[in-house]
Amino acid sequence: MSLLTADDISISFGGIRAVDHLSFEIDPGDVFCVIGPNGAGKTSIFNLVSRIYPLETGRLLFQGRDLGRLAAHDIASTGIARTFQNIKLFDNASVLTNLMLGRYRHNRAGLLEQCLFLPGARRQVLADREKVEQVIDFLDIERYRDKPAGDLSYGVRKIVELGRALVSEPTLLLLDEPSSGLSPEETLDMIFWIEDIRDKLGITVMMIEHDMRLVSAVANKVLAVNLGARLALGSATDVQADPAVVAAYLGGSPGDPLSSH
Amino acid sequence: MRGGNSVKFIRKSSYDYDLRLFPEPEDKFWYALLGIALLIAPLILPPYFLGQAVLVGIYVIAGFGLMLLSGYTGQISLGHAAFFAVGAYATAVLEKSLPFVLAFPAAGLIAGAVGILVGLPALRLSGIYLAIGTLASSFIIGEVIARWESVTRGSSGFAISKIRIGDFLLDSDARLYYLVIAVAVAALWLGRNILRSPLGIAMMAIRDSQTAAQSVGVPLARVKLIAFALSAAFTGLAGALYAHKIQFIDPDQFTLLLSVELLVIIFIGGIGSLHGCVFGAVFIIVLPQAIAILKDHIPSYLAEQTGLQAAIYAVLLLGFILFEPAGLYGIWLKTKHYFSQFPHYQKGSQKDQKSHARGESW
Ligand SMILES: Nc1ncnc2c1ncn2[C@@H]1O[C@H](COP(=O)(O)OP(=O)(O)OP(=O)(O)O)[C@@H](O)[C@H]1O
Numbered sequence: 001m002s003l004l005t006a007d008d009i010s011i012s013f014g015g016i017r018a019v020d021h022l023s024f025e026i027d028p029g030d031v032f033c034v035i036g037p038n039g040a041g042k043t044s045i046f047n048l049v050s051r052i053y054p055l056e057t058g059r060l061l062f063q064g065r066d067l068g069r070l071a072a073h074d075i076a077s078t079g080i081a082r083t084f085q086n087i088k089l090f091d092n093a094s095v096l097t098n099l100m101l102g103r104y105r106h107n108r109a110g111l112l113e114q115c116l117f118l119p120g121a122r123r124q125v126l127a128d129r130e131k132v133e134q135v136i137d138f139l140d141i142e143r144y145r146d147k148p149a150g151d152l153s154y155g156v157r158k159i160v161e162l163g164r165a166l167v168s169e170p171t172l173l174l175l176d177e178p179s180s181g182l183s184p185e186e187t188l189d190m191i192f193w194i195e196d197i198r199d200k201l202g203i204t205v206m207m208i209e210h211d212m213r214l215v216s217a218v219a220n221k222v223l224a225v226n227l228g229a230r231l232a233l234g235s236a237t238d239v240q241a242d243p244a245v246v247a248a249y250l251g252g253s254p255g256d257p258l259s260s261h
Numbered sequence: 262m263r264g265g266n267s268v269k270f271i272r273k274s275s276y277d278y279d280l281r282l283f284p285e286p287e288d289k290f291w292y293a294l295l296g297i298a299l300l301i302a303p304l305i306l307p308p309y310f311l312g313q314a315v316l317v318g319i320y321v322i323a324g325f326g327l328m329l330l331s332g333y334t335g336q337i338s339l340g341h342a343a344f345f346a347v348g349a350y351a352t353a354v355l356e357k358s359l360p361f362v363l364a365f366p367a368a369g370l371i372a373g374a375v376g377i378l379v380g381l382p383a384l385r386l387s388g389i390y391l392a393i394g395t396l397a398s399s400f401i402i403g404e405v406i407a408r409w410e411s412v413t414r415g416s417s418g419f420a421i422s423k424i425r426i427g428d429f430l431l432d433s434d435a436r437l438y439y440l441v442i443a444v445a446v447a448a449l450w451l452g453r454n455i456l457r458s459p460l461g462i463a464m465m466a467i468r469d470s471q472t473a474a475q476s477v478g479v480p481l482a483r484v485k486l487i488a489f490a491l492s493a494a495f496t497g498l499a500g501a502l503y504a505h506k507i508q509f510i511d512p513d514q515f516t517l518l519l520s521v522e523l524l525v526i527i528f529i530g531g532i533g534s535l536h537g538c539v540f541g542a543v544f545i546i547v548l549p550q551a552i553a554i555l556k557d558h559i560p561s562y563l564a565e566q567t568g569l570q571a572a573i574y575a576v577l578l579l580g581f582i583l584f585e586p587a588g589l590y591g592i593w594l595k596t597k598h599y600f601s602q603f604p605h606y607q608k609g610s611q612k613d614q615k616s617h618a619r620g621e622s623w
Pocket residue numbers: 013016017018036037038039040041042043044045085
């Protein structure tokens with residue numbers, strides 16, 4: 001059975017169909033990449049899955065559960081975590097606090113336990129902390145632990161945001177352009193991490209990405225979209241060779257991933 | 262900051278470390294000293310200053326309430342005078358039939374419930390709209406208190422007797438002082454607990470990015486309402502204590518100026534820090550006295566302007582927001598850091614100079 005099924009989903013803004021009757025399936029263990037020119041509707045797909053945008057048509061099923069029935073803050077507890085294209089960290093809080101917040105869905109301590117810091121609350125915080133430290137080791141961000149997130153460089157902020165998603169121990173991880181703004185070395189790190197996230201942590205990855213080197217390196221399925229609709233779906237090589245994809249990018253944008261390849 | 266960071270690296274070995282109430286060993290010493298000073302203060306302070314100390318304690322509690330909502334959860338409120346008033350009136354009315362030990366917590370609960378009522382319509386507002394929304398709510402509450410004469414005695418005011426706990430009458434400022442300090446310490450302890458728990462972290466997340474908070478599973482409406490309720494409850498408890506300090510309340514005591522004073526406490530004390538509540542509360546009590554002294558030394562046409570105090574608040578607020586957003590607590594931290602580093606600081610900078618000089622000689 002597929003992990004995430006999008007069946008005929010749409011959303012529009014004014015006259016623009018950002019996502020237009022789109023369907024796809026993600027299987028457990030996939031690294032599923034979404035590509036497409038600027039404004040193609042990629043981020044909007046994530047926002048539909050996150051329930052930030054309401055579904056106009058169609059259904060989203062995650063492990064058989066209808067996401068359309070859930071509130072935005074319930075998505076995390078189904079096991080879906082995400083990052084944002086324009087990085088949304090808690091800038092006034094330390095890296096550690098940012099990561100602790102990623103654990104929020106696992107909190108079992110009640111209001112009174114927390115207010116009085118009873119043993120239940122302490123146990124919760126210590127268990128969360130242990131997981132957070134594992135992720136800090138995994139991403140090698142030890143030296144930033146106590147720095148305010150707002151003071152960090154762009155690349156580090158990006159990694160911290162990845163960390164915040166990982167500490168929630170998701171089943172499905174949504175990454176919106178993980179390599180944009182990263183240096184070539186940082187992009188290489190990102191490739192290794194994504195492979196480890198799939199192989200060692202067993203997390204299924206859905207990601208939006210412009211850098212075709214990264215896509216070719218990690219993706220087993222690629223979905224190309226334009227104007228909110230599917231252009232092609234298949235392996236990275238097949239999709240890049242697809243005439244409809246080539247045409248969309250030729251008609252397209254300066255951020256053209258194919259020409260840079 | 263250099264020295265501080267290397268220390269923090271070692272901490273990782275024990276996660277319990279960060280959960281301690283007093284992270285640094287020397288903190289324990291200083292807090293113990295502060296505790297002793299607070300305990301013996303009534304024995305050495307002249308009566309007038311003791312009275313002021315009681316007011317500082319009351320403002321710490323009220324400021325803490327506002328700090329939870331505005332400082333930590335990022336929901337600005339221009340209407341906290343209303344919760345202060347609700348607490349004051351609730352305890353006054355309830356004590357006609359209930360002992361203080363029941364009426365006092367009940368006053369907190371009632372203020373908390375009113376906080377939820379104000380919070381519900383405010384859920385969709387933020388920034389300046391939220392400020393206006395809470396201001397409007399506080400006007401409505403003020404109006405209800407002034408008009409509901411059968412219960413609140415309206416503009417003729419309400420006299421309140423001294424606090425009695427069992428057979429023990431708190432008939433002096435010194436006795437009231439100990440009660441106020443106990444409540445203030447309990448409030449700050451509770452605040453510390455919340456801030457090291459998921460709830461507190463969720464509050465700060467809402468302040469910094471609502472979308473991201475939602476994406477990690479924070480139910481925005483629920484956490485905001487909890488913040489409103491706790492915030493209003495503590496400000497209400499402060500109001501209840503204030504009523505007993507002043508022993509006479511009427512609707513004119515709880516105006517917009519009080520709401521602004523509470524904002525001044527958290528902004529000048531240091532937004533987003535519990536210490537800030539204390540620094541801010543001391544400041545707000547000391548300031549009018551400073552202004553009174555100042556008045557003797559400035560030309561009378563200036564000194565007799567009615568808006569002088571409000572104008573000075575405004576200038577100070579702007580100054581802090583522009584030049585020291587971390588408030589008095591930020592200044593305190595910097596000073597402390599400077600002195601703790603003092604010898605190293607010099608050595609370090611000398612070494613830097615030397616290596617710099619060596620570099621140049623190449
Ligand atoms: N909240 C919104 N309000 C109005 N229009 C929106 C909104 N979100 C997306 N759109 C529009 O929908 C279209 C798709 O946007 P989306 O952000 O999904 O594209 P994208 O493929 O992620 O682009 P990029 O590669 O630039 O990130 C665009 O035309 C965009 O302007």
